[in-house]
Amino acid sequence: MSVVALIDFDPATRAATGHRLADADEPLLQVAELGATRGDGIFETASLVRGHVQALEAHLERFVQSAAMLQLPAPDVDVWRDAVRAVGGALTEAGVAEGAIKFVLTRGIEGTGVPTGWVHGTVSPDFAADRADGVRIVLLDRGYRHDVPRTAPWLLAGAKTLSYAINRAALRESARRGADDVLFLSSDGYLLEGPTSTLVLRIGPRLVTPRIDLGILAGTTQADLFTWAESEGFPTGYELLTPADLADADAAWLVSSVRHVAPIRAVDGVERAVDAELTARMNDALDARTA
Numbered sequence: 136m137s138v139v140a141l142i143d144f145d146p147a148t149r150a151a152t153g154h155r156l157a158d159a160d161e162p163l164l165q166v167a168e169l170g171a172t173r174g175d176g177i178f179e180t181a182s183l184v185r186g187h188v189q190a191l192e193a194h195l196e197r198f199v200q201s202a203a204m205l206q207l208p209a210p211d212v213d214v215w216r217d218a219v220r221a222v223g224g225a226l227t228e229a230g231v232a233e234g235a236i237k238f239v240l241t242r243g244i245e246g247t248g249v250p251t252g253w254v255h256g257t258v259s260p261d262f263a264a265d266r267a268d269g270v271r272i273v274l275l276d277r278g279y280r281h282d283v284p285r286t287a288p289w290l291l292a293g294a295k296t297l298s299y300a301i302n303r304a305a306l307r308e309s310a311r312r313g314a315d316d317v318l319f320l321s322s323d324g325y326l327l328e329g330p331t332s333t334l335v336l337r338i339g340p341r342l343v344t345p346r347i348d349l350g351i352l353a354g355t356t357q358a359d360l361f362t363w364a365e366s367e368g369f370p371t372g373y374e375l376l377t378p379a380d381l382a383d384a385d386a387a388w389l390v391s392s393v394r395h396v397a398p399i400r401a402v403d404g405v406e407r408a409v410d411a412e413l414t415a416r417m418n419d420a421l422d423a424r425t426a
């Protein structure tokens with residue numbers, strides 16, 4: 136089950152004018168599409184739960200920020216919001232309870248100067264086991280210092296670009312090492328993020344996550360989780376964290392839009408404690424979101 140909406144752009148002004156639903160089984164992209172040939176574009180993936188696209192405004196905000204970092208035309212958030220909701224509505228009408236909606240903006244077909252945009256909705260994989268039993272992770276060097284956004288902004292650290300080949304290679308490396316997922320480290324030894332997720336630690340009563348000025352994505356799920364956590368009385372914070380902090384933490388999770396909260400049950404082959412009760416409360420809170 137797959138639903139696609141194409142974003143229409145006015146070739147003269149390059150402004151988005153609206154969207155139309157398209158047949159997901161038809162060829163819809165051209166071979167000179169820079170998103171495909173150069174990974175020159177941005178994307179977001181939002182979760183759809185029982186008819187609600189979750190954290191849509193935060194995803195749209197990050198989409199706009201990523202576009203600015205790549206000097207792409209600023210997305211018209213009203214057009215994109217309508218398109219994402221239309222895809223969510225069609226999936227829901229087709230009986231999809233949990234879905235993933237990816238929206239993509241690229242520099243377009245080479246030579247035209249007109250962007251390409253689309254929204255693609257699918258059924259979510261079943262993440263029940265990851266959410267309940269947890270994931271084994273490995274720590275992998277990302278090869279950049281923690282201050283790379285300031286020293287080398289052209290590396291686009293912190294933008295959600297289509298260039299995810301490295302993130303996928305890291306996941307294959309984790310599988311080779313018998314693990315399920317990855318936590319990247321800066322070359323100078325700070326905890327960063329997963330290839331598709333944000334790290335959250337519980338240290339005593341506090342929930343903490345790495346600072347977002349380290350060239351990592353500002354997680355929409357982590358932000359909603361912290362809002363909930365504050366309302367439940369957990370202080371929260373953004374910090375510079377090291378592997379020692381992870382080892383000493385009372386509990387650790389990778390959090391992301393579609394999988395939600397997955398407890399970390401082993402790091403580099405060393406088993407660690409899982410807080411099953413808090414994990415379940417977190418997943419219930421995220422699941423219950425209606426926006």
Ligand SMILES: Cc1ncc(COP(=O)(O)O)c(C=O)c1O
Pocket residue numbers: 180328329330331332333351352353354355356357390391392393
């Ligand atoms: C590199 C990276 N970090 C963090 C996240 C988590 O972000 P979100 O909670 O908004 O899904 C993602 C999501 O795919 C990601 O790709």
